Amino acid sequence: MTNIGSKLTLSFQTFRSHRLRSFLTMLGIIIGVTTVIAILSLIEGLNRTVAEQVQSIGSDLIFLQKFSWVQTGHRDLDKLAGRPDLLPDDAEVITKLSSVEIAIPQISRQLRKLKYKDNEVSNSSVAGSDENYSWVNNYVVESGRDFSRDDVLHRRAVGIIGSYIATNLFPDETAVGKDLYLNGHRVKIIGVFKEKGTFLGNSLDDYILIPYTVFEKFFPIPRGSLWSRVYGGYSISIKAKDGMKIEETIDQVRELMRRRHGLGFDEDDDFELNTQQILMDLYQSITNVGFIAIIAIAAISLVVGGIGIMNIMLVSVAERTREIGIRKAVGASNNNILAQFLIESIVLALVGGLIGIVFGMLLAWLISAVSPLKASVSFWMILLGFGFSASVGIFFGIYPARRAASLNPIEALRYE
Amino acid sequence: MKKKTDSICRAVDIAKTYWLGKVAVEALRGVSLDIERNDYVSIMGASGSGKSTLVHILSCLDTPTSGKYYLENTLVSKYSDEELAKIRNKFFGFIFQSFSLLPRLSALDNVALPLIYRNVSKHERIAKAKEIIDSVGLADRMYHRPNELSGGECQRVAIARALVNDPKVIYADEPTGNLDSKTGAEIMEIFDRLVDEGNTVVMVTHDMNVAAHARRTVKLRDGQIIDD
Numbered sequence: 001m002t003n004i005g006s007k008l009t010l011s012f013q014t015f016r017s018h019r020l021r022s023f024l025t026m027l028g029i030i031i032g033v034t035t036v037i038a039i040l041s042l043i044e045g046l047n048r049t050v051a052e053q054v055q056s057i058g059s060d061l062i063f064l065q066k067f068s069w070v071q072t073g074h075r076d077l078d079k080l081a082g083r084p085d086l087l088p089d090d091a092e093v094i095t096k097l098s099s100v101e102i103a104i105p106q107i108s109r110q111l112r113k114l115k116y117k118d119n120e121v122s123n124s125s126v127a128g129s130d131e132n133y134s135w136v137n138n139y140v141v142e143s144g145r146d147f148s149r150d151d152v153l154h155r156r157a158v159g160i161i162g163s164y165i166a167t168n169l170f171p172d173e174t175a176v177g178k179d180l181y182l183n184g185h186r187v188k189i190i191g192v193f194k195e196k197g198t199f200l201g202n203s204l205d206d207y208i209l210i211p212y213t214v215f216e217k218f219f220p221i222p223r224g225s226l227w228s229r230v231y232g233g234y235s236i237s238i239k240a241k242d243g244m245k246i247e248e249t250i251d252q253v254r255e256l257m258r259r260r261h262g263l264g265f266d267e268d269d270d271f272e273l274n275t276q277q278i279l280m281d282l283y284q285s286i287t288n289v290g291f292i293a294i295i296a297i298a299a300i301s302l303v304v305g306g307i308g309i310m311n312i313m314l315v316s317v318a319e320r321t322r323e324i325g326i327r328k329a330v331g332a333s334n335n336n337i338l339a340q341f342l343i344e345s346i347v348l349a350l351v352g353g354l355i356g357i358v359f360g361m362l363l364a365w366l367i368s369a370v371s372p373l374k375a376s377v378s379f380w381m382i383l384l385g386f387g388f389s390a391s392v393g394i395f396f397g398i399y400p401a402r403r404a405a406s407l408n409p410i411e412a413l414r415y416e
Numbered sequence: 417m418k419k420k421t422d423s424i425c426r427a428v429d430i431a432k433t434y435w436l437g438k439v440a441v442e443a444l445r446g447v448s449l450d451i452e453r454n455d456y457v458s459i460m461g462a463s464g465s466g467k468s469t470l471v472h473i474l475s476c477l478d479t480p481t482s483g484k485y486y487l488e489n490t491l492v493s494k495y496s497d498e499e500l501a502k503i504r505n506k507f508f509g510f511i512f513q514s515f516s517l518l519p520r521l522s523a524l525d526n527v528a529l530p531l532i533y534r535n536v537s538k539h540e541r542i543a544k545a546k547e548i549i550d551s552v553g554l555a556d557r558m559y560h561r562p563n564e565l566s567g568g569e570c571q572r573v574a575i576a577r578a579l580v581n582d583p584k585v586i587y588a589d590e591p592t593g594n595l596d597s598k599t600g601a602e603i604m605e606i607f608d609r610l611v612d613e614g615n616t617v618v619m620v621t622h623d624m625n626v627a628a629h630a631r632r633t634v635k636l637r638d639g640q641i642i643d644d
Contacts, residue, residue: 005538013520014520017520322516323518325516326516326517326518326529327518327529327533328501328504329477329504329510329516330504330505330510330529330530330533330577330581331501331502331504331505331506331530331533331534331581332501332505332533333497333498333501333502333533334497334498334501335498336501336533409477410472410477410478413477413512413516
């Protein structure tokens with residue numbers, strides 16, 4: 001095998017003498033790789049955003065609820081509504097488990113308009129919990145004070161508002177100490193939470209927290225609709241002990257709840273234990289489908305690009321029949337000729353791939369600049385782009401190269 | 417039969433049959449020929465006489481249908497394509513009627529071409545090619561491409577290319593066919609000089625004046641040697 005360097009030089013010479021043709025040939029590869037890099041980096045960016053969001057739930061939190069966050073197949077509301085309600089008592093008992101740091105009850109309801117003087121906000125919600133709420137959920141009381149045990153026990157009508165409500169209802173004055181009416185019930189504001197941002201597009205600062213004891217008084221759980229019997233009741237947020245495997249905590253809670261609900265060993269759970277992990281699993285299973293779709297699209301465009309390369313390589317072999325004859329006459333072996341044309345098609349595909357990678361990154365960058373999507377280019381995508389185009393070059397170059405190599409030198413020399 | 421050691425190329429009872437569709441064309445029928453060191457042979461014959469086929473077989477561009485062909489007493493008529501490529505590269509220099517230079521390469525790179533297939537380093541290739549191109553009087557034109565050279569210059573580049581690998585035999589197919597008589601004469605002078613320097617030259621021609629330069633003329637008709 002003669003040295004690769006001179007063959008590379010030779011292939012680049014060929015491109016220079018056929019600039020437009022080489023570019024058009026590479027177009028298929030360029031478009032394919034551009035698409036793949038752009039879409040992959042957008043998906044990757046989305047993955048990161050979602051992962052950050054989901055992880056913000058906290059990897060040590062378990063949510064004991066009547067329903068699962070991830071529902072596969074038909075959702076049987078009748079069955080879910082028939083499950084026993086989860087209650088603040090459950091939280092108290094769960095807190096005593098050895099692997100549990102703390103468990104708190106949480107309940108919430110959508111509110112009608114909140115008004116203060118001329119200002120109003122709609123679509124806010126009210127949540128009921130106990131004095132450990134902000135600790136468990138990583139909220140910080142920025143001004144005023146947090147609940148005390150007494151507030152909960154004595155059913156004091158006090159509330160802590162999210163920063164969204166604070167800035168919109170009280171733009172020019174302090175919120176602490178003011179009264180708010182929640183669907184007609186008066187609540188005194190004792191604190192304001194620090195801004196927390198959004199979770200999967202929903203604001204985390206657009207609600208008011210009151211003691212669950214007060215919540216029960218103001219907003220009795222409607223027993224009417226199936227929907228509210230499933231989703232309107234308490235859920236228990238459980239924080240696992242530090243250094244404890246979350247699976248262990250889940251097992252302990254499950255065992256306890258089965259005992260409390262008097263389930264026989266052959267009966268299914270009548271409650272669900274939700275964690276951030278099941279959300280991640282769901283998200284990943286969705287994006288995996290996306291990934292497979294992308295790979296299919298990429299494969300199609302690369303096959304199209306590859307056929308373009310094969311076509312032009314066949315033209316090139318025909319055009320250079322005489323050259324092949326001369327080279328063979330002066331001593332080029334079949335393998336020399338094979339290598340020459342194979343390297344040419346690989347270089348053609350790789351240059352196309354390189355341009356595609358650059359374009360793809362630019363496109364991803366452009367999309368993230370003008371849209372809320374965040375692109376993230378990883379090294380493995382670049383490798384993938386290179387790998388894809390190199391294999392296209394080899395696969396679609398082999399036939400024309402073999403055809404060139406197998407030319408009879410005498411006939412090739414005679415060719416005009 | 418001469419002494420074996422003097423013979424470079426020895427063809428024994430060579431036949432070549434082509435198939436044009438279902439019609440067999442017997443290009444050569446039992447040709448035996450010895451080429452000795454420092455021979456200066458012209459092969460003559462009308463078109464269709466088989467002279468090109470003979471040279472193709474002698475120069476290992478083709479293999480005979482039957483018969484034996486020896487290079488320095490080694491039987492090569494059954495060699496594979498790969499082996500024949502190596503032999504062409506090592507033993508022979510080629511000069512064609514239409515020059516057959518690569519249009520995209522400079523004169524110098526054209527001359528260096530056979531050395532690429534010998535795994536000679538780039539530095540050595542260039543050095544050797546420069547030396548040879550100088551010996552055919554084209555030192556000042558070596559960076560030009562073939563389309564910037566005259567016919568005579570192109571043929572001199574082709575001769576330089578044929579010489580660059582120190583061939584045992586130089587094969588020339590109608591070397592003056594595309595040249596005017598004056599340029600043709602200049603080229604023939606180069607051939608004469610090469611033979612004087614000890615090279616072996618075999619050329620195909622139908623030009624009596626060209627053939628007159630050779631010390632030995634082989635005449636072919638209908639695939640057989642009629643005069644040697």
